[in-house]
Amino acid sequence: MNDTTPRLDSKLLQVKNLNVTFVSAGVAVQAVSQLSFELDAGETLGIVGESGSGKTAAMMSLVKLLPMPPARIEADEVRFEGADLLRLSQQELRRIRGRRIGIVFQEPMTALNPYLTVGYQLTEGIIAHTRCKRTEARARAVEMLEQVGVSEPIRRMSSYPHELSGGMRQRVMIAMALLLNPSLLIADEPTTALDVTVEAQILDLIMKLRDRLGMAVIWITHNLGVVAETCTRTAVMYAGKIVEVAPTAALFESPRHPYTEALIGALPAFHPRKEPLRGLNGAPPDLSCLPSGCPFEPRCSYAMPDCRRTSPELKEIAAGRCSACLRVQRGEW
């Protein structure tokens, strides 16, 4: 854990104390605070949390894809394949975006440019990064479209996005993200906007491609079911912080944070039939004025007086498991 010689490790991505603040009209909103995690090559990490818990802001800040200003990104280190991402120049960062790190966005309806053909949008990335010829780029794009299961890929190349269905567009997005064989794919709720049947296909597709191409995947979602199916490890975020990290199976079996427990309790599939579903009372805290104690304390059914005073840090509680709950850390749960 306390490795101070980063050269020796085999981690693909190491994030230490990432902070993202949005400043507008003098009010600072701490969207992500003190976020640390690691990712092995080929691993799949799920990032789960409610809307506004900072999952997207945290992952987009890794490659500085947030509008700055208003966003301010600080971190001790964001080390990816030996380079500290936040200290790279725009030029160097540009070479990593799209080539080493691919991103699939949430909304396939709006993430493709309506004025450009699918073929153009697929090939321009290849050409910008590898300076290969247009015909060669087209051949690679067609091949990738075929891999993601787009029928008649050659005809699709000259289609405009509005001529494709939602699932088809998301496949195109995935093809675009994977064209240059990135070692990390960030999937930002890629199936939220899709039908359930299409969702299953897309999940399946990404997992298959992950195995075939050997890339690591960070899966941002608010859907625990998706995490259960796809991720080896899961991090739960609340109010801009990771509150629990654990191997996915262990997380579902015995959650080690009251928030995780509440999330699982609110999931129909993991619930005894007869009892009514337990929702979670209250709303996430206002990120512009966080309480001094544990951010989850006001909604927590296990809260003790100490929880109001100290904000617990994420600590290792067992091999491969971390939790940011005072009770858990004191061994009372």
Place this chain on the structure above:
Amino acid sequence: MTSAHRNEAASFTFQGRNSIARCFLRNRLAVASLIVLVLIVMSCVLGPMFSRYTWQDQERENRFQPPCRTHWFGTDNLGRDIFVRVLMGGRVSLEVATVATGVAVFIGVLYGALAGFWGGRVDAVMMRFVDIMYSLPYAVFVIIVVTYFGRSLVLLFAAIGAVEWLTMARIIRGQILSLKRREFVEAAWATGLPWYRVLFRHMLPNTLGVIVVYTTLTAPRVILLEAFLSYLGLGTQEASWGTLIQDGVAAMEEYPWLLIFPSAALTLTLFALNALGDGLRDAFDPRNSSHP
């Protein structure tokens, strides 16, 4: 059935090129305007070549002829054929309109796009400059420039273009600002494209509708400004519609045709351009795609 389906899909996010054309063709006034404009341009360009007269041929014995079979629009105080002069004046006026509008659109789009794209302090400084230019009374500005540097066609282009780009810059800046937050722009960044590709390939094409529409609305203003300057005696020395109207006004009471024909040509052109601009604006407006 299929076209209804396609319309539905298109109205969801983006109107395809075909549906823009379809929407435009449904607008009879706009289509008629386009035809009229094409006819005006063609006759101004080609007409004088087929005429018996040139714009400066003088027939001393035929001064102030009212419209007749040999001189369709009559003749002026030197016996020159008004029909040919109106066509030649159209050449000058349309030339000024094309070049000055082109200059204005080019500068405006580039300036506005860069200001909106860079944002922050750069944007603030660039747009304050536009505000200052705006607050100058532009006609006075053009008059000063023309009187100071003398009358020339090139200067007229530059002067009018320099005034008319301001609105274009503001419009495009606003468009770019709102496009910056769109997901497909974020996706373009995520692909690792350099900034100029993101701006010129991904953002600017999305403002094309606005550019086309505003161009057709700028052209008549430019023509009018040129006519106004010529009327004041500050425009070109060649016969433009403005100078013809100026001559016509002097003789308006006795020889009304000297005023009527150039004015009619100017009015018809302006009307057609405005109607065309309106039609294009409606066609490019995505909310219109729900129309039957």
